[in-house]
Amino acid sequence: xxxxxxxxxxxxxxxxxxxxxxxxxxxxxxxxxGKLDKAVGKVQQKVGEAKDAARxxxxx
Numbered sequence: 001x002x003x004x005x006x007x008x009x010x011x012x013x014x015x016x017x018x019x020x021x022x023x024x025x026x027x028x029x030x031x032x033x034g035k036l037d038k039a040v041g042k043v044q045q046k047v048g049e050a051k052d053a054a055r056x057x058x059x060x
Contacts, residue, residue, distance in 0.1 A: 002052045008045030012038050 015037025022031025 002048035004048030004051060005045050006048070008041045008043070008048060011041030011044060015041055
């Protein structure tokens with residue numbers, strides 16, 4: 001597992017919490033930040049997966 005996968009997953013969790021908190025409190029800015037954090041986390045996780053796949057392919 002690549003470090004980008006782990007960091008990406010963490011950002012997704014953080015984003016989900018912000019999104020939920022913003023929704024509960026009616027804070028649209030916090031909710032939008034949460035949605036952005038989740039999206040950035042997904043991208044970072046996919047980058048980590050691609051790096052893992054490339055490394056595995058080079059080992060073969």
